[in-house]
Amino acid sequence: MRIGVITFPGSLDDVDAARAVRLAGAEPVSLWHGDHDLKDVDAVVLPGGFSYGDYLRAGAIAARSPLMQDVVAAAHGGLPVLGICNGFQVLCEAGLLPGALTRNSHLHFRNRDQGLLVERADTAWTTAFQQGQRIVVPVKNGEGRYVAADADLDRLEGEGRVVVRYVDGNPNGSSRDIAGVTSADGRVVGLMPHPEHAVEDLTGPSTDGLGFFTSVLTAMVAA
Amino acid sequence: MSATEGLSELDTAPGRTNRLDTVALATRHPDDAQPYAELGLKDDEYTRIREILGRRPTTAELAMYSVMWSEHCSYKSSKVHLRRFADLPKSDALLVGMGENAGVVDVGEGYAVTFKVESHNHPSYVEPYQGAATGVGGIVRDILTMGARPIAVMDSLRFGRADAPDTARVLPGVVAGVGGYGNCLGLPNIGGELLFDDCYAGNPLVNALCVGVLRHEELQLAKAEGTGNKVVLFGARTGGDGIGGVSVLASETFDAEGPAKRPAVQVGDPFTEKLLIEACLEIFAAGLVTGIQDLGGAGISCATSELAAAGSGGMAIDLDAVPLRDSTLTPAEILMSESQERMCAVVEPGKVDEFLAVCAKWDVLATVIGEVTDGDRLTIDWHGERIVDVPPRTVALEGPRYERPMARPADLDALQADVPPSSSADLRADWLAIVSSPDGADKSWVTEQYDRYVRGNTVLAQPEDAGVLRIDESSNLGIALSLDGNARYARLDPYTGAQLNLAEAYRNVAVSGAKPLAVTNCLNFGSPENPEVMWQFTEAVRGLADGCRELGLPVTGGNVSLYNQTGDVAINPTPVIGVLGVHADVTRRVPTGWRTAGEAVLLLGETRPEFGGSAWAAVVHGHLGGLPPRLDLPAERALGEVLTALAADGLVSSAHDLADGGLAQALTESALRYGTGARLAVPGDPTAALFGESVARVVVTTADPAAVRAAAEAAGVPVTELGTTGGDALVLDGLLELPLAELRAAWTATLPALFGSPEVAVGTVPAGTVPTS
Numbered sequence: 001m002r003i004g005v006i007t008f009p010g011s012l013d014d015v016d017a018a019r020a021v022r023l024a025g026a027e028p029v030s031l032w033h034g035d036h037d038l039k040d041v042d043a044v045v046l047p048g049g050f051s052y053g054d055y056l057r058a059g060a061i062a063a064r065s066p067l068m069q070d071v072v073a074a075a076h077g078g079l080p081v082l083g084i085c086n087g088f089q090v091l092c093e094a095g096l097l098p099g100a101l102t103r104n105s106h107l108h109f110r111n112r113d114q115g116l117l118v119e120r121a122d123t124a125w126t127t128a129f130q131q132g133q134r135i136v137v138p139v140k141n142g143e144g145r146y147v148a149a150d151a152d153l154d155r156l157e158g159e160g161r162v163v164v165r166y167v168d169g170n171p172n173g174s175s176r177d178i179a180g181v182t183s184a185d186g187r188v189v190g191l192m193p194h195p196e197h198a199v200e201d202l203t204g205p206s207t208d209g210l211g212f213f214t215s216v217l218t219a220m221v222a223a
Numbered sequence: 224m225s226a227t228e229g230l231s232e233l234d235t236a237p238g239r240t241n242r243l244d245t246v247a248l249a250t251r252h253p254d255d256a257q258p259y260a261e262l263g264l265k266d267d268e269y270t271r272i273r274e275i276l277g278r279r280p281t282t283a284e285l286a287m288y289s290v291m292w293s294e295h296c297s298y299k300s301s302k303v304h305l306r307r308f309a310d311l312p313k314s315d316a317l318l319v320g321m322g323e324n325a326g327v328v329d330v331g332e333g334y335a336v337t338f339k340v341e342s343h344n345h346p347s348y349v350e351p352y353q354g355a356a357t358g359v360g361g362i363v364r365d366i367l368t369m370g371a372r373p374i375a376v377m378d379s380l381r382f383g384r385a386d387a388p389d390t391a392r393v394l395p396g397v398v399a400g401v402g403g404y405g406n407c408l409g410l411p412n413i414g415g416e417l418l419f420d421d422c423y424a425g426n427p428l429v430n431a432l433c434v435g436v437l438r439h440e441e442l443q444l445a446k447a448e449g450t451g452n453k454v455v456l457f458g459a460r461t462g463g464d465g466i467g468g469v470s471v472l473a474s475e476t477f478d479a480e481g482p483a484k485r486p487a488v489q490v491g492d493p494f495t496e497k498l499l500i501e502a503c504l505e506i507f508a509a510g511l512v513t514g515i516q517d518l519g520g521a522g523i524s525c526a527t528s529e530l531a532a533a534g535s536g537g538m539a540i541d542l543d544a545v546p547l548r549d550s551t552l553t554p555a556e557i558l559m560s561e562s563q564e565r566m567c568a569v570v571e572p573g574k575v576d577e578f579l580a581v582c583a584k585w586d587v588l589a590t591v592i593g594e595v596t597d598g599d600r601l602t603i604d605w606h607g608e609r610i611v612d613v614p615p616r617t618v619a620l621e622g623p624r625y626e627r628p629m630a631r632p633a634d635l636d637a638l639q640a641d642v643p644p645s646s647s648a649d650l651r652a653d654w655l656a657i658v659s660s661p662d663g664a665d666k667s668w669v670t671e672q673y674d675r676y677v678r679g680n681t682v683l684a685q686p687e688d689a690g691v692l693r694i695d696e697s698s699n700l701g702i703a704l705s706l707d708g709n710a711r712y713a714r715l716d717p718y719t720g721a722q723l724n725l726a727e728a729y730r731n732v733a734v735s736g737a738k739p740l741a742v743t744n745c746l747n748f749g750s751p752e753n754p755e756v757m758w759q760f761t762e763a764v765r766g767l768a769d770g771c772r773e774l775g776l777p778v779t780g781g782n783v784s785l786y787n788q789t790g791d792v793a794i795n796p797t798p799v800i801g802v803l804g805v806h807a808d809v810t811r812r813v814p815t816g817w818r819t820a821g822e823a824v825l826l827l828g829e830t831r832p833e834f835g836g837s838a839w840a841a842v843v844h845g846h847l848g849g850l851p852p853r854l855d856l857p858a859e860r861a862l863g864e865v866l867t868a869l870a871a872d873g874l875v876s877s878a879h880d881l882a883d884g885g886l887a888q889a890l891t892e893s894a895l896r897y898g899t900g901a902r903l904a905v906p907g908d909p910t911a912a913l914f915g916e917s918v919a920r921v922v923v924t925t926a927d928p929a930a931v932r933a934a935a936e937a938a939g940v941p942v943t944e945l946g947t948t949g950g951d952a953l954v955l956d957g958l959l960e961l962p963l964a965e966l967r968a969a970w971t972a973t974l975p976a977l978f979g980s981p982e983v984a985v986g987t988v989p990a991g992t993v994p995t996s
Contacts, residue, residue, distance in 0.1 A: 009494075010498070012407075012677050015679065016678065016679040049409060052494065111673060140406075140677075194676065197676040202682055
C-alpha cells in the first residue's frame, strides 16, 4: 500500500504524516506540489502546516498548485484523500469539501490535547473506530474555526457528513463543534485536529490517531 | 538628530550634496566632518578607524564600522571577561566551541547537536510581535548556519509587573510573535520561562533558544576560502527595515523620552525562512557550499566582513547586484539593513548553477553578488565606484575592547543585611498566594499558543522541567534542554546567582533522566558604562565559569545583552543559563506529573531555612534581601547522577525539581498535572519545608521506595519519605489540606484574568462573528 504525502512550500507536518503512514503499515510516498505526478499512490494525505505562509487565505494558494488538479480529479474518481489542518483548509479551498476555516474565535493560536467524538466510522479514513467512540488527539491551529451557512450546516448534518466533533470544549469556535467533515462518498475527509501527532505513546497524548491511517488500508483492500 | 536621521545623509559625501561618497573622494577630502557620534561611535573609535584606513572612512565604511563595532556585534565591553569560558578545561564532547555561530556538541551515534540562546530584548519592547518573531528567526538561522536542521525552540521571557498596563501591551505581542514565527517554521517549542518583575517594566527580556541536529560530517563553517569562488546572497530581498538595529537599538539605553525607534525593528516572514531552511539543508546535503553565514545583526556588513575575515583571502562585492525591496535605498542603508531571512554562501564557480537550481525549487531568490579574491581587502562597489575598501578583520574581529571600570554596588551590603522573614503566619494562604502569583501560576495561556508537537519527536515539553526530544527513531537517542535564570538570586549575589541558575538548569535536565553535557547562556545586564553593572556582569561570568568547571561542563557559546535599562535604572542582573543533556534512551524519560495513586513520595536533598530571594519572600512579603540559598555543586552533581541512574533503571515514575516557590510549588505542579493528590507529612519547620528554596532538591515518586532510598543514600543524597500519592487533595498532616479543585482554580486563573480568557463557549459562536474577549 502506497500513501502519498504532499509537500507544499510551507508544509510542516509532512514528516509526521509520513511517519504515521509507516507506523500504520503502509509505504509513505513523498509528493511534490509542483509536479503533475501522483506516483500511482493508493491514497493521499495533505499534511498540516502553513502552505504559502497562509498568505491570501489559509490553503488558498496551495489549492491551485499543479498537483492539486490531479488530486481533485483523482478524488472525484474515488481516491481516498485525508486533509489535516492546513490540508483540510486546502481541501475546502479546492472545493473537495464544503465550508471554510476561519480565524479562531478567541484570535489565538491554540495547541491542546483535544477530545473528539467519532460520528462516522464508515468513511475511508475512520473504519478503525466505533461510531460514538471518544478519542483524544492534539489540535493546533490559528485558523481552525469551521464555518458554513446555516442551510449548508443543516444539510451536512442531515447527510451525516460530520465525521468528528469536538467534545470537552470547542478549541476554536467551530460551528456546531464540527472538527471534521467528509465528502458525499465518504472517500475525502478533512479535519483540523492532528491524528498524526497521536500515533506513539512516547510522543503523543494517545495513539488514537493511528486509526485514521490504518482505516484507509482496510478501505483500499475492500475497494 | 537620531541615528536613522543621520543615515539619510550617509551616502552623500560630507558637505557635498548629491555626490556619492567614494574611496577616491575620502582620500581627496580627508578632513570632512562625519556624523560618527550619531551612529554610536565614540571619538577614540572613530580616530582608530581613520588610523586603520589611513584616511577618513567613506560614509559606507563608516556605516559598516559603526554596526560591527557596536556592543551587540563586537562584545567590546564583555569580550575580555568571556575568556573565562574559553579557558575552561577542554571537553571531548565539544566539536565546535565559542566564536562560531553556535557551539556544536557530540551526542553520540555520529550525531551532533548545536544550540544557542540569543536576546531580542529592545526590539521586543519597541514592537513586541515583530521583535520577538525576528528574535526566533535570528537564532534559528544561527543554528542552520552550522549545517544543522533546527529541531526545536525555547523562550525565556521577562516582563514588568504582570498587572502593569504596558505589560498588557508587550506580553501578548511577544507571545504571539514567538509562536507565530516558530509555529510557521514547524519547530516545536519545548520549554522556557515566564517571569515578572518591576525592573523589566521598560525593558522586557526576550531570549530565544534554538537547537539543531546534524551528523558530524555535515558541519558547516562561516568562512570564505578559494580565490574565484562566488559569493551568493539568497533568501529575502533587502529592505529598509532594521537599519542600525544593533547599534541604535541593542547597544544603547532607552531614554524615558525620545524618538520612536520602530524603524530600527526588523519585520519577519517565517514562510520565507521555512523555505530558506529547506533550501539550505538540500544545498548542504549536495555539498554545494564551502562556507556559509547568516545575515542577522548588521546584515551584509556583518556577513561579508565575517566570511572574509575568517578566510584566507579578500572579497569583492558588487552592491548593485543585491536584490532590493525598495529601490530608493542608499548603499549604506543596504549595508546596514537587517532585513530578515537572508543567508550568504561561498560557492565554487562550477557549483553555482546547481546551487541556484535548488534555490529555484524552493522559490528562494539567489544572486551572485561577488567573489573571493586573493588580496586581503574587502571591497564594495556601487554604480561602478568603489565605496568600501577595508581590511575585513578590522571590521569583524579587531573591534574595540574595553576594560570597563567596575564597582561593587553601593547598596549591596545593605541589601544582603536585610534578611527576609522566616515564619509564615498562614501556610495555606501563603501556598495559594505563591502558586497563583504570576510567576508561579499555570502558563498554559502562553504555551497553548506554541506548537509543541510538530516533527513528532517531542517527548516532554512545557510544563515539564526540561524539554526532551528524540533524535533517532531506531535507537531512541535523545536530548534534554532547560533554560533557567533567577534574577533575584543574581541581584543578591551575582557570582552565586549565576551558579544557582546553572545548578537549576543542570538539575532540570537530570530530573528528566538525561546526563548533562554542555552549557549555553544569555547574559542580560544593564549598561556596561555603569561600573556597578559591570561588576555584576563580571561576577556572573566568573560564577558561571567556576560552576561549569566544578560540574565538568563546557560553555559552547552564548550571547551578551547589555544596556538593558531605562534611564539610570538597570534591570536585575539576569544570567539565563541553558543546559543540554543526553538521553541514551528517551523511552526512559521521567515526567514531573503524578499519574498513579499509592506510590511513595520522596524528597531527595537537604532542606534548610533559606528564604533570601525566594518566591515566598517576594510574593507574601514584597521582600528582596539577604543572601540567596547556599550553593552546593557537589550535592547537585551527586543528585544528578542518582536521578540519571534511577531513570535508566526505571525506578521512579516522576521527578520534579524544587526551585522558585520551593516544595509548595513543586507539589502543586506534580499533583495538578494529571489530577492525582497525595497525603504527606513534612518534618521540621513548616515554613522552611514548604517555601524554603534550598537547592539540590527533587521530589520523586516511586513504587519501590527502598530501592530509591538505597541508591540515593549510596551516593550521599539525603532521603526524606513524605507520604503517598492518591486522592483528590494535597493533604499535609497537621498543617493544611488543599482540594485539587481549589488549587487548580487558583493556579490556572491568574494569566487568563490578566491577559484575557481565550475560552469560548461550546458551539455557541455563530459563523461570521468574532467575540471581542
